[in-house]
Amino acid sequence: MNRTRVVGILGGMGPAAGADFARLFVQACADRMRVLQIPVSDQAFPEHWLAQVPVPDRSTALESPGLGGHQPLEPMLQAMGKLAALGATAVAVACNTAHAWHGALQERFPQLEVLHVAREVAHTLAGRGVKEVGLLATAGTYRAGLYDQALRQAGLQCHIPEPEERERLMHGIYHGVKVGNMALAHDCFAGVAEALARRHGLSTLVLGCTEIPLALGAQRVVAGLDGLDLIDPALLLARALARRAYATAA
Amino acid sequence: MNRTRVVGILGGMGPAAGADFARLFVQACADRMRVLQIPVSDQAFPEHWLAQVPVPDRSTALESPGLGGHQPLEPMLQAMGKLAALGATAVAVACNTAHAWHGALQERFPQLEVLHVAREVAHTLAGRGVKEVGLLATAGTYRAGLYDQALRQAGLQCHIPEPEERERLMHGIYHGVKVGNMALAHDCFAGVAEALARRHGLSTLVLGCTEIPLALGAQRVVAGLDGLDLIDPALLLARALARRAYATAA
Numbered sequence: 001m002n003r004t005r006v007v008g009i010l011g012g013m014g015p016a017a018g019a020d021f022a023r024l025f026v027q028a029c030a031d032r033m034r035v036l037q038i039p040v041s042d043q044a045f046p047e048h049w050l051a052q053v054p055v056p057d058r059s060t061a062l063e064s065p066g067l068g069g070h071q072p073l074e075p076m077l078q079a080m081g082k083l084a085a086l087g088a089t090a091v092a093v094a095c096n097t098a099h100a101w102h103g104a105l106q107e108r109f110p111q112l113e114v115l116h117v118a119r120e121v122a123h124t125l126a127g128r129g130v131k132e133v134g135l136l137a138t139a140g141t142y143r144a145g146l147y148d149q150a151l152r153q154a155g156l157q158c159h160i161p162e163p164e165e166r167e168r169l170m171h172g173i174y175h176g177v178k179v180g181n182m183a184l185a186h187d188c189f190a191g192v193a194e195a196l197a198r199r200h201g202l203s204t205l206v207l208g209c210t211e212i213p214l215a216l217g218a219q220r221v222v223a224g225l226d227g228l229d230l231i232d233p234a235l236l237l238a239r240a241l242a243r244r245a246y247a248t249a250a
Numbered sequence: 251m252n253r254t255r256v257v258g259i260l261g262g263m264g265p266a267a268g269a270d271f272a273r274l275f276v277q278a279c280a281d282r283m284r285v286l287q288i289p290v291s292d293q294a295f296p297e298h299w300l301a302q303v304p305v306p307d308r309s310t311a312l313e314s315p316g317l318g319g320h321q322p323l324e325p326m327l328q329a330m331g332k333l334a335a336l337g338a339t340a341v342a343v344a345c346n347t348a349h350a351w352h353g354a355l356q357e358r359f360p361q362l363e364v365l366h367v368a369r370e371v372a373h374t375l376a377g378r379g380v381k382e383v384g385l386l387a388t389a390g391t392y393r394a395g396l397y398d399q400a401l402r403q404a405g406l407q408c409h410i411p412e413p414e415e416r417e418r419l420m421h422g423i424y425h426g427v428k429v430g431n432m433a434l435a436h437d438c439f440a441g442v443a444e445a446l447a448r449r450h451g452l453s454t455l456v457l458g459c460t461e462i463p464l465a466l467g468a469q470r471v472v473a474g475l476d477g478l479d480l481i482d483p484a485l486l487l488a489r490a491l492a493r494r495a496y497a498t499a500a
Contacts, residue, residue: 002304014292015276022269022300029265030430040429042264043304050272050300054252054293086332179290180280 003249004046007241008088008112010079012052013095014178017210017234021094022050024238032242036249046245049086051079058097059140059170073101077108084109090244091115092237096137096208100144113244118150120240121206121233125156130204132157133231134196136189137208139170147208159200165192169212177211185215190225197228204229253499254296257491258338258362260329262302263345264428267460267484271344272300274488282492286499296495299336301329308347309390309420323351327358334359340494341365342487346387346458350394363494368400370490371456371483375406380454382407383481384446386439387458389420397458409450415442419462427461435465447478454479 009025011018025048033040056071076098083091090113093099099117106114125133135147135158142160151158161169168188176185189212193205205228207213213232259275261268275298283290306321326348333341340363343349349367356364375383385397385408392410401408411419418438426435439462443455455478457463463482 012292012295012297015279015295015298016273019269019272019276019300022272022302023266026265026269026302042262042428043306045262045265045302045304047262047304048265048302050269050302052272052276052295052298052300054295054297056293082336178292 002044002046004245005089005248006047006049006087007245008083008086008091009048009050009094009241010076010083010091010098011050011094013055013058013098014211015052016177016214018050018052018094020214021092021210021234021238024235025092025241028238028242029245031239032246036246038249047087048245049083049088051083053079055098058095058100059138062097062100062140062143072098073104076101076105080105080109080114084112088112090241092241093117094234095210096146096233097140097144099146100140115237115240115244116150117233117237118147118208120236121147121231122150122154122156124236125151125204125231126154130156132159132200132202133204133206134159134161134193134200134202135206135208136161136169136193136196136212138173139166141208142166147206159196159202161192161196165195168192169209172215173209173211177214182215185211189216193225193228197225203227204231206231206233208233210234252294252296254495255339255498256297256299256337257495258333258336258341259298259300259344259491260326260333260341260348261300261344263305263308263348264461265302266427266464268300268302268344270464271342271460271484271488274485275342275491278488278492279495281489282496286496288499297337298495299333299338301333303329305348308345308350309388312347312350312390312393322348323354326351326355330355330359330364334362338362340491342491343367344484345460346396346483347390347394349396350390365487365490365494366400367483367487368397368458370486371397371481372400372404372406374486375401375454375481376404380406382409382450382452382454384409384411384443384450384452384455385458386411386419386443386446386455386462388423389416391458392416397456409446409452411442411446415445418442419459422465423459423461427464432465435461439466443478453477454481456481456483458483460484
């Protein structure tokens with residue numbers, strides 16, 4: 001009856017974002033069933049496992065690659081191995097910055113597909129005819145050029161905030177979302193988003209850190225951000241994972 | 251540094267409730283860290299695994315024990331075995347009705363603690379001095395007497411809705427929450443809640459199915475339910491699991 005494939009979610013970076021990704025995935029599965037005309041029931045969802053494991057800070061590791069660049073990789077490899085043992089055929093990593101290690105994860109586990117969040121976003125936006133976007137992300141994601149590269153390959157231009165604005169985003173992530181101060185986080189993110197969009201005349205912003213939509217994207221109307229299309233990469237990644245889970249059920 | 255223990259969540263019953271339980275658990279861990287004066291960071295959360303596996307309908311199995319009473323148990327045992335192999339020392343089952351098989355699960359895996367949602371609720375309410383409650387639940391949970399027994403042992407009286415009201419709850423769960431029609435679900439749940447509370451002069455209602463708070467409890471003020479204390483067992487179970495995870499970190 002249930003012809004879906006087992007999939008995995010590598011989370012814990014942070015744990016709130018991982019749990020939110022599981023919610024988005026469940027919603028994406030229900031949407032997928034409606035498209036495939038499969039009646040929605042508990043038993044029609046694919047088996048999926050959320051691994052929430054402690055992983056050293058990704059941005060810090062990317063700032064000092066000599067000292068700690070390998071540190072986040074080891075626990076991610078261990079959790080990925082356990083997801084593979086559980087039968088996962090595809091895994092989504094619920095953290096943008098962690099995709100700096102995407103190549104190493106995919107190379108070690110050739111038997112499963114490790115989805116790439118920036119490539120999924122670039123592919124989707126190119127399909128919608130978008131030509132340029134602004135990117136809100138962590139220092140680590142900017143440094144690794146994750147979105148730059150994926151967007152450029154898909155023919156899109158990527159604008160990033162000024163250095164002091166990037167620091168303000170990090171402040172909102174670490175002193176806001178990660179410790180539960182959503183009001184502070186919202187102030188930081190909305191201020192930078194508005195300035196970036198106005199400076200370049202943008203209508204599309206990519207919220208390229210899983211923590212940012214938790215404070216900004218949840219409330220669909222953000223003061224001063226009316227008319228802006230806020231792209232939540234986690235949402236697109238969740239939909240991509242649901243497509244993999246139902247690939248054999250169509 | 252991180253002296254927490256690995257814990258597991260057995261979900262998929264339904265998947266939306268399982269994902270929501272992971273969110274509640276992450277929040278409960280942050281609260282626990284504040285109590286224990288551990289600085290909240292991604293790395294200070296306990297390793298935890300959410301298993302979302304297809305499990306045959308629990309209420310249906312309890313309605314016809316001869317034909318299908320064993321059916322939900324097998325996939326639950328398999329998932330529990332995998333959680334044990336992942337190192338889980340305690341597991342919460344994110345479904346009230348599934349607790350009808352609690353004894354069988356605990357017996358098969360004596361090396362880990364399977365938490366019992368109704369006992370956690372009964373213990374907490376007794377501690378608050380509550381004497382009687384109303385119970386909104388599935389047909390399976392009423393039939394298995396899960397809350398009745400746990401509440402009685404803790405010295406509380408438990409009132410349940412009339413037969414046609416219980417059918418209305420099942421309608422709200424299966425034709426509301428489980429297929430994404432939250433407005434229908436809310437109507438069903440709020441109507442029965444109000445009638446039950448008024449009939450017995452109750453001030454406390456236990457929302458004894460993980461699907462019910464998804465439609466009712468999220469919005470703290472429910473029309474006609476002002477002044478009623480709505481108890482979400484998933485919230486109390488998530489806190490109990492967080493206490494287990496941090497038991498060795500205090």
